Amino acid sequence: MPAKKVDPHLFVVMGGTGDLMHRKLLPALARLHEANYLDQRSSVLGVARTPGMDDAGFRTWACDALAEEGMVSESLRRWCETSFYFEPLGHSDVKDYRGVARRIEKIEEATGLSGNRAFYLALPPAAFPTTITDLGKLGLNKSKGWTRLVIEKPFGRDLASAQELNALVHQYFDESQTYRIDHYLGKETVQNLLAFRFGNALFEPLWNRDRIDNIQITVAEELGIEKRAGYYETAGALRDMVQNHLTQLFTLTAMEAPASFDADAIRSEKVKVLRSLTPIEPENILFGQYTAGTINGEHVPGYHEEPGVAKESRVETFVALKLEIANWRWQGVPFYLRTGKRLPKRVTQIAVTFKQPPVSVFRSFDSCLVHSNVLIITLQPDEGFDLSFEVKSPGQPFRLETHNMHFRYDTPMPLAYQTLLLDVLAGDQTLFVHGDEVEASWRLYSPLLHEYRPMAHPYAAGTWGPNVAHTRMGQDGRSWILTALSKTKAQGKLHGD
């Protein structure tokens, strides 16, 4: 595929002085600048209410933010000095956005830009509706060139609010202009999942109910809620992780082969998976909440002891659920998803467990167990694949042992936001979430938030969630796969820590 082409453009960051801009967008833009994707005319306009901020202040702020990420060079300093602008907003009414509209025209006139504009909503979600409305009312939803709207997660709090937000977006912007971000989709391994599935004839014939026993998707975090109680108390793990990141990994793992590698074909296959899901029964979902415990030898407080958390809070910091797809490929194959905070280690992985051989020819040998082949796709902390298989242990008695084939990228990976921003600027929507998809996902999870919200079982920080999560797996005759396979060496042991 040819390198992506980026037209000269103005990148407008609504919420240009926030944490997201500081830690993610700026470093990603800087890398695109260093890789020569951004021509000299391309510019960045930060917009926020931040008192006292102006062009000079914003340039210094951007340069300092890059330095904190270890990105210091004369070229980057010059880029910040010449390509960054700031427009203060005051209060969020239409009048203030007129200042933004005028500023955009002035910058385009001064730099010779021809009207290509990306508006990135790096704002608190409560500010999405007014900002979208104001952009639309001022005619900033179209221009002489292209206009694209990038919306951060979370997209809605439930089905009704996601539908409302979609309706508002579509009042002013076409779906083809709309880029709903889920930064997991920018990760190299997520895209590699598609390469792996559809670029190798080896696995696709096995990727179904005949050969696969179950699939587990784990997104585990060591961290607690840090200082984000204000956000987390209104979100919880289902909204924060499951509805978006885990569901994206799930649909990419389960979808049919798209007709081609383009946005419409891939996104339509992902929506089909969501529409084939059977509703989640109460016994197939459980919530947990961490109590005080120990991680890496350090005592950490429980959720209720975190600053800003209500004493009676029932907000879930752990979710485990079983999804069942009613289609020809997956009927009868459970997909187990789980995510939690304050788990023993940070890891994101998809574990595909294949069925055991129909008959064990080794059954006459004492303690000669046959383990299932397991394919583990790791997204964090190190991106790659492992495939376990059985070999004979040398010598006597006859025994089998599990070894693994192992692949890790050994080159520096692009940042997820770097990949996604490049796609926004190049007009490629493949790695962005379609409006239908976000609604289909909320349709699945909304009842769990409103109609039958599960109680949150306590689990000690530093453990793999509430005991009941393990008991339920045991009732299915399975266990959670707790670790990635060894990074360096074939191992005889796959399950357990």
Ligand SMILES: NC(=O)c1ccc[n+]([C@@H]2O[C@H](COP(=O)([O-])OP(=O)(O)OC[C@H]3O[C@@H](n4cnc5c(N)ncnc54)[C@H](OP(=O)(O)O)[C@@H]3O)[C@@H](O)[C@H]2O)c1
């Ligand atoms: N930070 C992350 O790592 C991360 C990761 C994934 C998703 N997100 C999402 O990204 C968005 C931004 O997060 P953040 O962490 O950057 O938040 P943040 O640090 O609170 O920054 C918000 C930015 O928006 C501005 N702002 C606030 N209210 C505004 C309004 N009504 N109109 C215009 N500007 C306003 C703020 O500046 P003023 O208050 O001075 O106006 C600031 O520049 C959120 O939707 C979040 O869920 C963030």
